[in-house]
Amino acid sequence: MDPLSITSAAAGFLGTAQTVYTLASRIVTAEKDEKNAIDEFKAQIQYFDRILSDLQSLIDEAADAPGNIWQDYSELESCLKACTSQLQEFVDKFKPPLSRWKGLLHRFKWPLKDEERKRLVDLVDRCKSSIHLELTVKHSRAMQVIAAAVQADLYNEKILKWLNVVEVNSNFDKARDKCHPGTGQWFLQSGAFERFRGGGCECLWLHGIPGAGKTILSGSIIAGLRNHVESKPNMGLAYFFFSYTDKAKQNTFNMLSSIAAQLVQRISNIPPRVVTLYTVVCKKNAHVVFRHYLMPHQVVTWGMNIRLIETV
Structure with a gap:
């Protein structure tokens, strides 16, 4: 009343x-x-x-x-x-x-x-x-x-802490520190990126030789997408930097876990399947089950429509 x-x-x-x-x-x-x-x-x-x-x-x-x-x-x-x-x-x-x-x-x-x-x-x-x-x-x-x-x-x-096994912000901060004004604008203003941001395509693949600047460009892309996503409550942003100097950032399992944690933080209620998974793993310490649930097709079934930018 x-x-x-x-x-x-x-x-x-x-x-x-x-x-x-x-x-x-x-x-x-x-x-x-x-x-x-x-x-x-x-x-x-x-x-x-x-x-x-x-x-x-x-x-x-x-x-x-x-x-x-x-x-x-x-x-x-x-x-x-x-x-x-x-x-x-x-x-x-x-x-x-x-x-x-x-x-x-x-x-x-x-x-x-x-x-x-x-x-x-x-x-x-x-x-x-x-x-x-x-x-x-x-x-x-x-x-x-x-x-x-x-x-x-x-x-x-507890669930978020359990999912968030790898810290990724330090890589992003380093990438941004090396950026100069206007870095990556050629890509952010391209038709391909505009279609991706608008939902016209699900995946962009950027490739280049070592030292070509993929990490720095990724930092500019993430910063641009942050501003875009911030005003859209039903949209999330997650990123992961692989690193040859950090073993924790060299496997698919940790990458998917980190992405899942970032996406879950964006929504108000943690999906029931994530809660169930946490309960099962905590009871049985079943990392094999955890890995199965964190396969890409399983992450999508959590109710998150994922689009990717990959840099190789």
Whole structure:
């Protein structure tokens, strides 16, 4: 339900209760039991002020908390409206008669009979118990949702750490450091690259002799694609640099694992097949199974449409 509805119901109830509080504060003529009832009632109203403030805080915190918490306050709203309606009956009883002198006398006299006084006290007590119970339940559920969201985030971090076996940013940074202004623009402005970026082709193959500048050109391509992908939430970018000086960057398994990790980081929810794979591998330490799932055709079935730029 809309949080504004419960906020409005709480404000209406508190406003009516405070009206009764103000009227009761004016009572001068009252028996001992009546005075005790007045004091108790005033204390209960002050309690409502605090507990409904806690309710508003709970609603505000739920809106900002992780896990997209959505609480149903319809029962509490109905309770508050019912209590407001019944309290209004007592407000009407406290209203002075039309006669001026009788009105002045009525103003300082407790107008409720014993049975009505007990009913008022019971009503306030029931409202307090209902609100307190509802808040306790809602707070408990909110904490459970938050805890579950935090645990899910931690679990996702473990999966990403498990996938991301090779660090690739250092290679990209080195490639960019060697770039001069305008490096690679001849390629970035070519028709072939424009078709690739626009989805017209799935693979570009760049080849050249060692030292021809393929790594530096790759850095320019990645930088250009980053800007293009950043504004498209349903598109991802992943890259990998093979290196003859680093054994971890010399095999297909690590390349596919790194690409999978980069693509998974781009989407909001890790694909179920990745989660299942992580569970299987952790239980059995089954690297053979892991390698099977990281074959190119399997990565595509994770729900990621992959297009490649290869440099050889």
